[in-house]
Each structure stands twice: as structure tokens, then as C-alpha cells.
Amino acid sequence: MRRISLVTGAAGGIGRALIAELSGRGDRVIAVDLPGSGVLDLPGVTAFECDLSDEPQILTLWRTLDALGLAVGLLVNNAAMGPTMAPTTRTDLAHFRLTLRTNVNGPFLMAREAARRMPKGGAIVNTASLAGVLGNPCRNAYAASKAALISMTRSLACEWAARGIRVNAIAPGYVRTPMVAALEAEGKADLSAVRRRIPMGRLARADEMASAIGFLGSPEARYVTGAILGVDGGWMSFNQPGDAHPPADAVPAAEITRPAAPESPRRVVITGAGTGIGAAIAARFHGGGDHVVLLDRDAEAVAARAAELGEGAQAIPCDVTRDEEIADAFARIGAVDVLVNNAAIADPFTPGLEQDFAALDRTLSVNLTGAFACAQAAIPAMTAGRGVIVNLGSIAGLVPMAPRHPYGASKAGIDILTRCLAAELGPMGLRTATVAPGYIRTPGVAALEADGRVDTAQIRRRIPMGDLGRPEDIAEAVFFVASPAASYVNGTLLSVDGGWNAFGSAGDASDRA
Template sequence: MTEQEKVVVITGAAGGIGRALCEGFIADGYCVAAVDRDGEALHALMMQLGAGHQGFTCDLSSETQIVKSVGRIASHFGRIDVLVNNAAVGPTMESTEQTSVAGFEQALAVNAVGPMLMAREVSRYMGDTGGAIVNVASLAGLIANPRRNAYAASKAAVLSMTRSLACEWAHRRIRVVAVAPGYVMTPMVADLERHGKVDLSRARQRIPMGRLARPDEIAAAVRFLASPRAAYITGTELVVDGGWACFNQPGDAHPSVPLPPVAENRRDVSEARPRVVVVTGGGRGIGAEIARSFRDHGDQVIVLDREAGDMSLDLRSEQAVCEAFERIGERFGRIDVLINNAAVADTFMPAQEQGSDYLMNILNTNLTAAFVCSREALKCMSGNGSVIINLGSINSFRPFAPRHAYGASKAGLEMLSRCQAAELAEQGVRVVTLAPGYIHTAGTAELEAAGRIDANLIRRRIPLGRFGQPQDIAEAALFLASGEASYINGSTLYVDGGWTAFSNAGDAAILSHEEHSA
């Protein structure tokens, strides 16, 4: 390997998702250290991966083997840049009465303790430039199911450790994030069906997108989170479940399909074409950077903004919005991506001074306008990869006082995304929420100049110790709108430097003099 080649350690490398991870990271230019307990399967994998990569047999339930294996990896490659904790033992589907303590402890040892120890050891070899650790958890760690006791508990433990490690290691420039897959068509899941422990036809009907994920779709999410494009993302999990977690009513989320959908086994490789992208509030700040990034990507971008844009209009006017989207449809024939970015902040007034006009103005601008834009854009969307991205906020997760209306509007927008994701998936439209934390824009600079915020106090509250940049949000938007995010539906991606992961007393970051002055 050359000095420039980065090294990724992938556990469970010989499994379905593991193989997709290896192939994806190799395509990204990484050298792969493949770790698996099954030596025979690992040898077969290494024969396929070719020169420059190396396999390491390791039982993740053994701390001794983990320490030795990571030491061998570091000695062989000379560096470690990324760790993907992918290995796990699957659910036994046994009842509580049938579950033995030995089986429960085995799931905890492999699925929770193993990833923690791998992270501990790998972190010793991540240099001054830091690195990324991506834990492959599970939707089972977020939503309960019967007969998943040990497996679900272990995955919830991984999600918790993701947040706590992200906060502890942020000062070392080590980002820790997680991916929470839903049902994935892997050999493990196929084995569950073969033994009558799961009915995949019923599972497909419960998923708004009507199919299971492919391993490469999970790998794509992992690769994005591990990349420099996700430099302001830490301490959060990205749910990749086709919308499963968004469906909350009796009956089926998707009509029954007689055969496994083609997209479950093969990615659409049809020729890409420039997309028609509509960005609201794209005249300045984050919106302007999102618009610029999509244009640089080769897409046709239309900016809707009250002050500056391709179409100037007040998004609170239903008639103006309807007319604008009608003109877009007439001119371009379609809309592929809608990004609802337009929003107004509140003015930090005490609750006693907040009247109905004040509250409704914020709710209508941030929430109702986004709904109307989505409704009208749908009339021009053909499905088949269409995407709606709603710009949420950390305030929807951790509200601030006295920013009552703003937090409420963003919480409402996130729930709107989830409702529409469950409804529109059958039409081929994905809906996701992108939730920024504190981003360095002209708006935040104005708040600081007016004494509304204390920038240094905020930086100390952010584990990464800094504000994000508009480009951080634009990169996330580009990913979420891409084919790489084809199974992400109804999820919220926090791009907040770890803000939502930190719940301790005191400061999340210790700032240097230079950082205080930044």
C-alpha cells in the first residue's frame, strides 16, 4: 500500500453486508482488513478481493483475540482510518422462557462488548487526523419486537455506546456513528425464512417501500458516514429501513407482491440524467449552498425564495406556491427532488409575549409552506427515485426555551416527513429529514452580533467543538437525494457535531485559544 491509501477494518466481513462493505470501500480506494470468525469463508472472500487486502480470523467474544487481531492489523498496514463494527449474531427468535443465560450473554458479548472492545483497540492506532467508527446496529435496537430479547437489547446497547464514545473521542477527531438497518436480504435473513422463523412476504407488506434492503444499500450508508463528506456527523444513528419505523396503523404498508421485487436483488443501473431540483429558501445561507452543490453536480436547480432566487414569492401564499410549481411543471416537465429549506427563526421573546399572530407566522412559514410545496411538487413527480428532503433542526429533538414556535414547527416538519414517507413510498417517492445543528451562516453571525447567542458557549456544548459549515449540510443533502440512499425513507439525519448525543453536565468540548477565536 502507498502512504495515501486509507485502511478500513470490517468485522463480519464474510457475511452478506460484510462483503458489500468490502467491495464498496475497495471501490472508494481503501485497503481492507477483513475480520471474521469463519476462517474458511474469510479465505474465500480474500481470494475474491485480491492483493493489497488482508484477512484476520477473530472471535469477537474473546477480548484476547480482539487485542491480538487489531495489533496484527496495525502492524501489517501501519495505520487504521476507519472501523466498521458489522459482525453480529442474529436473533434466535426464542421466547423469554426458552432463552438461556448463556445464549443471552453470547449475544451481548458479540454484538455489544465486541464492538466496544474493537473500537477501544482501533482508536489506539488512529493518529492525529482522527478517523471514523461506524457501528452497524439494527432497527431492533430502536423498535421492540417479541422474541428478539437478547439481540434487540444488544443492538440498543450499541446505539448507546455510539453516542457516548462519540462524545468522549470527539476531541481526538474520532467520529462515532451508527447505521440501523431494517430487514436486509442477507444469508442470515434467508436462513431465518428457511427455518420458518420469519415470513419475508409478510415483512415486505409491512415495509412502505414493499421490499427488503440490499446489502449494498446498507454499505452505501456506512461508506457515506465514514467519509469526509460526513465530517460534521457524529453520535447519531441513520435508520435504513425502507420506512418501516414510520408505519403505525393496522393493515399493510404496501400491497402484497407475488415475487421478490427486482430492486431487492439488483440495483437500478439505468443511465443517470440531470435531475430537476427545487430548493426553497435557496437565496442565502444553507439553501444557497445546497443549490450550488446540486448545480455543481450537474442538476437543473430552481430556487424559490422571497428575496433572491429564480422565482421570487412568499411561500406562505398557497396561491403563489401553486402557481410557481405549475410553471416549473410546464417548463421542465417534472420535478425529481424537492428540498424544503425555507424557514424563519423566532425572536427569543418570552412566552407571555408570544401571541397567535407571532406563533402562526413561524408555523406557517416553516411547516405549512413545506406541506404545500410538497403537495404541489408531487403533481410533477413521477416516482421512480423522486425525493423530498425537509430541513429540520436539532430543536425538534431538544427544544430550546423560549423558542417554542420554532421547535414546534421543526418537530411538526419531522413528523410530516415520516407520515409522507409511509404514504408515498408505494408511489416511488422517498421523504427524509435533514436536521442541522449550529451552522456558521450569516444568520448565526447576526444572532451573535445582536447578543442573542454566545458562540463560544455553544462551541463548548458541541462535542466536535465547532459550528458546522453550510457545505456539511449540502453534502448530506446530496447523499440523501442520491441513489446511494435508495433505502433511506422517513429517517432523520442529524448533522450537528454531536449536539444531540451529549447529555452530560458541563462542557462537551474543551476549546483552545484558536478555537475560541474562530
């Protein structure tokens, strides 16, 4: 049975790209936009006019869907009023209120009505904005509304996880849409200056937003909820004076047209690939037709994994704390398209007053320095427009966990390392991303449980989705951020944690046993 997906703001640039994306995934699309927007003329969709600032119109829309027997499985809250770029003292309060009603109240009511009807497995994805994350002058109403939408995404994700409904958002940077074109035409945006501020040197295409939303709304993202995925070309990763990218002589071709997909298989290098998450990542890329190179210090385990995968899989024993082994491995590998820095060790759960220098150094050497050393070796072997580095972070790097001081520190370092690389490598045509797992059912977690260091029953209660994730959940996220579908994801962190990082209340996040 075809899933029914409802897209608001469907007549705009991102909206039309969403129709193509979701239709391409086999969904039946319901398109919603303002009266007079042209939504009723869109081909291949079931279309309705609705002003999302008006509660009676929203309720009428859902009653109509009920009468037609249209059960929505995915809601994409994409509609929004754009920024006016007015100084605070000249901002019209009526317009401020209208912006909040459209960009916050409307998505909330749409989500509420959808959640009342959705079966388990439903998903809601909101289109937020970097304006809701970083301060921008003269965009008070728009920025505040997008920050509110981001907060609401997280809180609804925590509340509705028990209903089997996931809620996520993307935070786009500058996208080449009619809205942005209008700002440029009115002299409110200098797109040449914008391009210089983005490490990738260009604005995004609407299809790049649609593909990110498509992933978050898909079964492949089944353990992703409460996540805010930045899709900004590296904007948030650049933090210094001057330009992030040399000036462009003309509008970059990739800003207008999606580049052709690579015809040849990619060469994907995965560290720590002998077991657990690393082995699952290797299997996902291999299943996607890529040539995979598995690195692990356990020669026997990594050889066994490569043998299981068969043709197109290569095992190389490598300890990422040994510089000479890294150099030898990458010399044997040759060209690299994707590097996945997964190798890591857990810390000893020792109180800070009892931890010594050697234990701290060992954790940092594997988890952080090892990742940097592998990136350093891989970058010269990467091709512009094709090379991607994916680093595995952790919820422990976002919300520190005592007494896991070395592990949390190493994973926090991974996140900022990813961002530093994004700012540096973006102009070279290379991308980076971090995937931050929550608690995942791996041999490592099983060992911690056996040693009495973690209580999985207590952990489940702390996770809004009520259970640990699977290695395959991380593999799907890594595969996505490394794919051409994530071509404008750069320097971004994607949490795959069942809502752990979104939960900020006291008590249990879930009542599941």
C-alpha cells in the first residue's frame, strides 16, 4: 500500500522538489499551499488550498482528508513566511504576529492533527532554518519562529515517541528558491557575498533539501527522532573573519543543476570494521555497490568480515594509533572516495579523581587522534566533488556522562574536528559529517552490561523511543550522509539516538520495559 505524504508550502521551490522526491519514493502526495499559490495546478498530486495561519482552515482541511479516507503517513511542514529584513524599530507588529502564526502555530496544528490520526511508523519533518540557530540582524520574526519550530520539533519527538511517531527537522542554509531570488531582487540579499561565506561556495538546490527530508521521513531513519539536521554547505562550521570560499566568477553549475551521479563504484574505507557498527557500515556500503576496505587492529575479525562480504571487500589490519600502519594501509588503498572514522574504544568508567594520564591518553589516541591521522592520510587521495569524510561521534560528546570523561571529551573533539575539516576542505570540493549514535546494541555495549557498568533497563527508560538502536541504524545514517543525496550536508552532526539528545525533562523519557 502506498504511503500518503502531505507537503505544505508545496507550490514553492522546496515544495515542488519534495513532490518529486516523495513521488520518486513511491508515495502518493497531498500538496497544500495558500489560495492563489498555484497549488491546484500542480500535476500528479492531490491538492488543497489552505492558509496555515488560520486554525479553522486547518481543521477543515483535516476533516476533508478524513472524509476522503486519506490517511497521512508522513507530514512535511514546509510552508513558511520569509524574512522581511526590517530593523526592529520598524518591524510591523501585525506582521510579526502573522509570521509566528504561520511558521509556528500552523506547523503545530498540522502536526497535532496528523499525530491524532497516524499509526505507528508515522513521521513528521519540519523545515526550520539556520536563522533559528544563529542570530541574524533584521530577521526577528522569522528567526524567532524558526527557533520555536526547532524547540517544538524536539519536544514533540519526545512526547510522541511512545506513539511510534518520529519528529525531526532540517535547518537549511541559503537555498536557490523564488523566496531567495525575491530577496536578491529587492536588494535585501547579496548572493555573491553569501557564496563567499559558504565553504562549499554556492547556494543549495531545492532538491538537496528534499532529499534530506526524504531520508528523515523514511524507514531508513527509524531510530532518528528529535534531530535537527543542518543542510547548509558548511555555513555553521566557518568561524573566522574573511571569506570561507574564493569569489565565484559566475553562478556555480551545481547550484543550478544536480551533478551526474558517479558511474563507477566508490572506494569506501571504514576503520574499526571488524565488529559491531563498523561491520554494519561496511555491509551497507557493500550492499549499495561500493568497494569497501575494512580496517581494524583485530586482523582475524576484519578478515572474517571481508570474507563474509565477498568480492568487492578488502581487509587490511591496521591500528589507528600507529602512524606507520596508517601510512602503509593508505598506500595500499590508493584512491579514496569515502572515509568512515569509526574506530573507538570505551573508557574505564573510572571516577575523575582516580583516572590517570595513560587512560586518558589511550582513549584520545584511538578515538580522536586516530580519526585525525586517517583523515590526514585520506585527503590527498580524494577527488573534488566526490570525497566525503564521515566521523562517528556520540551522544556522550553532546551531553557529557560522568564519569566517562575521556570518552565524552574524545567525541566532543570529533564533532568540532568535523566542522574544522568542513570549513577547510569545502573549497576543495570535499565534504564532512558527523553521525552521533546513542546507545546501540553492539558487542561493546553487551560487554559493558556484563561488567555491570551500564543498566540497559534504566537506559531504555531514558530513551524516548524506549529501546536501544541497532548497528544497521547507524549504517543507514552514515550511508546517507556520504551519498550524493546529502550533497549539501557539510560539517553537520546527525544524531541517531532514539531521541536521547532531545529529552530535557526530569524523570523517565519512556515507560517501556
